[in-house]
Amino acid sequence: MLEPLFRRHHRHLVRTALLIVGDRATAEDVVQDAFTRVHRRLPKLTDRDDLLPYLRTAVVNGCRSVLRRRRLLLRPAHDPSVWSAESAAMVAEDHREVHAALSALPARQREALVLRYYLDLTEAEIAEAMGISVGTVKSTTSRAMAALAKALGGNA
Amino acid sequence: MNDLEGAIREVFAEVAEKGVPSTSPVLLPEPRPHPAAARRWAVPAAASAVVAIIAIIALLVVGGGQDGNAPRPGSVPVAGPALASPDFIVVARGRIAGAQVPSIEVRNATSGRLVATVPKPRAVLWFAGVTAARDNRIFFLDGVLRSGKENSHGIYRLRLDDGGTPKDLQEVRLASFTMAGFPVMAAAPDASRLMWTEPMRSVLTILDLRSGRIRRFPTGGIVSAIDPRSTFDTARVIGIPRESVLTLSAKGGRPHTSPLPGGIVAAAAFAGDTIIAETVGSDARRTSVAELKDGTMRLSTETWDEPTGSWGAIVPDGSGRHVLLQKDGNLARYDLDTGRLSTLPVPAGKSAQPGAAW
Known part of the structure; x- marks a missing residue:
């Protein structure tokens, strides 16, 4: 179920995350986490025909977590920020x-x-x-x- | 749209394109090499007389639920077409008490003939494991280091030429680590990435050998086998052992789980699109887990009548047609097509590890 979504939106979501967190490696991690989370929540999701909003929210939340950890110096960026x-x-x-x-x-x-x-x-x-x-x-x-x-x- | 909005859009688009170029490969699943359909897991009766497995072991494995902590991928190189039988086996030997520790051996995969001996670097006490990158005759060896902390490991890269002669043996300096026990390792087909799991820990480590970047991911349970795209792990869900295949490259973390009745996995290996697992339980059995095109997993279990020993360890030979295994102190090759087990004339000894092959 997620694979077509991945094929269609993965790059765009990575770019979105890149613009928020600043580096590609972290962005890829965030998006991967987002797909994983949505996958795990699939049985509970009400609208499985349109999973993109869930993914977007998961990506945004993931980016925020990363930025929060960076502020606390728990997790430095992989690469220089864009x-x-x-x-x-x-x-x-x-x-x-x-x-x-x-x-x-x-x-x-x-x-x-x-x-x-x-x-x-x-x-x-x-x-x-x-x-x-x-x-x-x-x-x-x-x-x-x-x-x-x-x-x-x-x-x- | 005013000028400022237009400028913001242009900058975002430009930064995004520069950061993640359209020409960069999309991280799509690497096609798993499919052996010919006829080779798919048809076990002849002859196999019954060959293999064995057994012992009743209490279910010791892994607490905690399987909650789908799927690993995340790095970029996955395009798979090569190679499915030919391997030419060489690299045997990495364990420590033999009181004896001089042998070096790494390169042997002919068919005859077992010794092709070359690779000198052991001074820093290495002994080699504990090996895995092959299937496209270019590169092998990675897990060396237990002589100096440094206890249980310190170093990864070495060994390249063979067409004749099987070792061309060089280099330490992968980024990959030293400390752990108890020996990792289950796998290499990407083009040797760009190395991945390993630590014994009794549900963590998968992926090292990008080009950038030096290391990423660690939780797995669902104790990993028995990994290949460049997947992990095969065991976890218990409400007291029931399950075998779980977490597909690395599905990028959505697509876990396939299936109950394995009556046993736990003692050793496992990917062989093409099949997982061969030695299960330990109340019956002798061999388990095949096939990943099908629709993403579901089929599990079949074979039971044999004459258990004569444990495989001990299983290593795929990369062709998808054989696995190497250690059986009763000998190295052997098991043909998945015919069910034939042939002993390789390789002096294995009790501590020898079946080597990776290609």
Whole structure:
């Protein structure tokens, strides 16, 4: 049941996790954990025809766990973060300011933006994936956009 | 969409693409080599006279439930097509009390003839296990180290040329570890990854030999056998021993479980798409667990009439057609097609480990 889902969405989910946790190896681990968790919960899941939301939520939760452990210095990243200053060199020159502004955002705000602008989720879907209310999604996204606009000085 | 939103989308897309390029391989399951259909586990009557297994052992195995802690994969190299019979066997010997410890031996897989002896590195006290990477004649050896902490192990990589002559023996420096007992090892077909489980611990370690990255994953129970894609472990669920195949490369952690009536697994090995397991229980039996195309697992059990000894250890020869085993102190090869057991003229001794072969 999960294998078609894996084939279709694995790469995209790894990329999503990468944008949140910052490094590919950790992102792969997180996504693998997510598939495993969903697999284990299959008998209890009500909507087995659409497992993607469960997976997304599991990925987001997994990313948060990783970031929490990193804050507690329990688990360092495998590789340099894609949001590090060094990694800015890998994006096109005209994107580097935006990259720097995104990298300065608090993890939760960047997470909301990833779900909104990379996965193209609706606010309701973001709320489900992040386990927060739609109102909190709106305020988090709004604060993130304001911070970005301020950092970019209206250049974007 | 305003400019800022557009810029955010572009940066996310660019970072994601650079971080996980579209050209990078998707981590899909490695196709398991399927022996010809005719070879699939048809056990002739002759086999009855051959194999044996037995002893009643109380169910000692593993507490705790099988909750599907599926291992997670690293990237899985594409499997090579090779299914030919092996040319060489590498025999790693255990310590023989009071005697000089022999070196590693490379022998002809058919005749048992000694092809070469590999000098033992000074740091190694003795070799305790070996596994083969099937595509390129690379073998990995588990060496018990002379120096360092007690029970310190080092992994060595041995390469053979076409004639079976060892070309070099190098320590894989990233893979030293300390443990009690000897690991169950397996190597990816292209020798890019090495994986092992520690005895009596439900942990699978995967070492990426290219990056040096080590990952450890819980398994469902005590692992009896691993191949590059799967682990075969035993766990007890509500007091009932079950054999569980956790498929590494399914990426969704697809565990197949099946009850094994009346026994626990003493030794096991993957042979193609089949798992050969020596079970210890009230009956002599051999168990085959086949992974089918639809992802389900079929389990069949064969019982033999003349138990004459224990296999002791089982090693697949990589072709999916034979397993090497230690039987009554001799090395032997068991043909899965014919059920024929042929003793290899290899002086095994009590402590010899059946070697990996390719």
